[in-house]
Amino acid sequence: MLGIDEAGRGCWCGSLxxxxxxxxxxxxxxxxRLGLKESKQLSREKRFEFATHISQDRRIxxxxxxxxxxxxxxxxxxxxxxxxxxxxxxxxxxxxHVRLDGNTLFKLEFAHLESFEAIIQxxxxxxxxxxxxxxxxxxxxxxxxxxxxxxxxxxxxRHCGYGTRAHALAxxxxxxxxxxxxxxxxxxxxxxx
Numbered sequence: 001m002l003g004i005d006e007a008g009r010g011c012w013c014g015s016l017x018x019x020x021x022x023x024x025x026x027x028x029x030x031x032x033r034l035g036l037k038e039s040k041q042l043s044r045e046k047r048f049e050f051a052t053h054i055s056q057d058r059r060i061x062x063x064x065x066x067x068x069x070x071x072x073x074x075x076x077x078x079x080x081x082x083x084x085x086x087x088x089x090x091x092x093x094x095x096x097h098v099r100l101d102g103n104t105l106f107k108l109e110f111a112h113l114e115s116f117e118a119i120i121q122x123x124x125x126x127x128x129x130x131x132x133x134x135x136x137x138x139x140x141x142x143x144x145x146x147x148x149x150x151x152x153x154x155x156x157x158r159h160c161g162y163g164t165r166a167h168a169l170a171x172x173x174x175x176x177x178x179x180x181x182x183x184x185x186x187x188x189x190x191x192x193x
Contacts, residue, residue, distance in 0.1 A: 001022065001095070001097045001098070001099065001126075001128055002020050002021070002022040002061075002088070002089070002092055002095045002097065002098045002099070002128065003020065003021050003022070003098075003099050003101075003122070003126050003127070003128030003129035003130070003131065003132045004018065004019065004020045004021075004085060004088060004098065004099070004100045004101065004129065004132055005018075005019060005038075005039075005100075005101040005122070005123055005129050005130075005132040005133035005136055006018045006019070006081065006084070006101075006136050007019075007039065007133070007136035007137040007139065007140040008136075008140045008143075008160075008161065009077065009081075010162065010163070011140075011160065011161035011162050011163075011181070012161055012162065012163045012167060012171075012180060012181055012184050012186065012187055013069065013144075013147070013154075013156065013161035013167075013177070013179050013180045013181065014069060014140065014143050014144060014147060014156075014161045014179050015066040015067055015068050015069065015140070015143055015179075016066070016067040016072060016077070016080055016081070016084070017064060017065070017066050017067075017135075017136040017137075017139040017140050017143075018064070018065045018067070018081065018084035018085060018088065018136060019062065019063065019064045019065075019088075019132040019133070019135035019136040019139070020062065020063045020064075020088035020089070020091075020092060020132055021054065021060060021061070021062045021128045021129075021131040021132040021135060022060070022061040022062070022092060022095050022128060023057075023059055023060040023061070023128060023131070024059070027057070027059045027060060028127035028128060028131075029127075031050075031053075031054075031127055031130075031131065032127055034050075034053075036050065036127055036130055036131065036134075037124075037130060038123030038124055038129075038130045038133045038134075039123070039130075039133040039134045039136070039137035039138075040133075040137075042134065044141055047134050047137055047138045047141065048138055048141070050131075050134045050138075051134055051135050051138035051139075054131050054134065054135055055135070060131070061092055061095075062131075062132075062135060063087070063088045063091045063092060064135055064136065064139055065083075065084040065087050065088060066139065066143075067080035067083070067084055068179075069178075069179050069180060069181045069182075072181050072183065073181055073182050073183040076183075078106060081106050082106045082107070082108055085100065085106060085108060086108065089110055089113070093112065096112070096113055096114040096115070097113070097114055097115045097116075098110075098113055098115070098116045098117070099117050099118075099119050099122055099126050099128070099129055100116075100117070100118045100119065100122065100129075101118075101119060101121075101122040101123045101129045101132070101133065102118050102119075102120065102122070103118055103120050104118055105117075105118050140160060140161075141160065144156040144157060144160045144161055145157055147161075147177075147179060151174075151177055153170060153173075153174050154167065154170045154171075154174065154177070155167065155170060163184075163186050168186065171187065
């Protein structure tokens with residue numbers, strides 16, 4: 001079974017990361033015993049720990065797809081989600097059962113799949129989706145930490161690119177950077193750096 005989740009969908013800045021993780025239930029149970037939870041319930045340090053463990057475990061297949069702010073602005077978020085999910089499923093063709101976190105399948109269909117379902121709060125219910133949420137969020141965290149080093153005035157390490165008051169104030173004061181999603185509400189193209 002393949003679990004798919006994303007991180008950064010609602011961000012004002014940076015990439016959308018979509019991850020897919022596949023493993024059997026015995027491996028998933030090992031991770032549950034280690035304290036596996038969906039990414040938002042873990043500290044950044046714990047997410048990085050789990051992400052390393054997931055990526056290095058040879059019994060686990062994983063794919064992470066990034067869609068840049070430029071792609072999101074030019075194609076739209078839904079198209080980027082469709083492309084990322086398709087890329088993950090195509091890269092893991094032997095897997096016949098796929099579960100997405102959320103309430104939509106993004107109008108996608110795959111003839112070779114035996115089951116393809118959207119599961120509301122799937123990252124709490126299905127360990128493979130929780131693992132995918134951790135991989136996606138760890139990639140988003142790494143991107144934001146790198147941007148924080150390049151642009152320390154924006155506070156990316158704290159708000160991870162989301163539309164917080166501090167982020168809005170930083171945009172008003174310093175303008176937009178290349179990695180901002182200009183098509184998102186709350187961001188004004190006139191604020192470009």
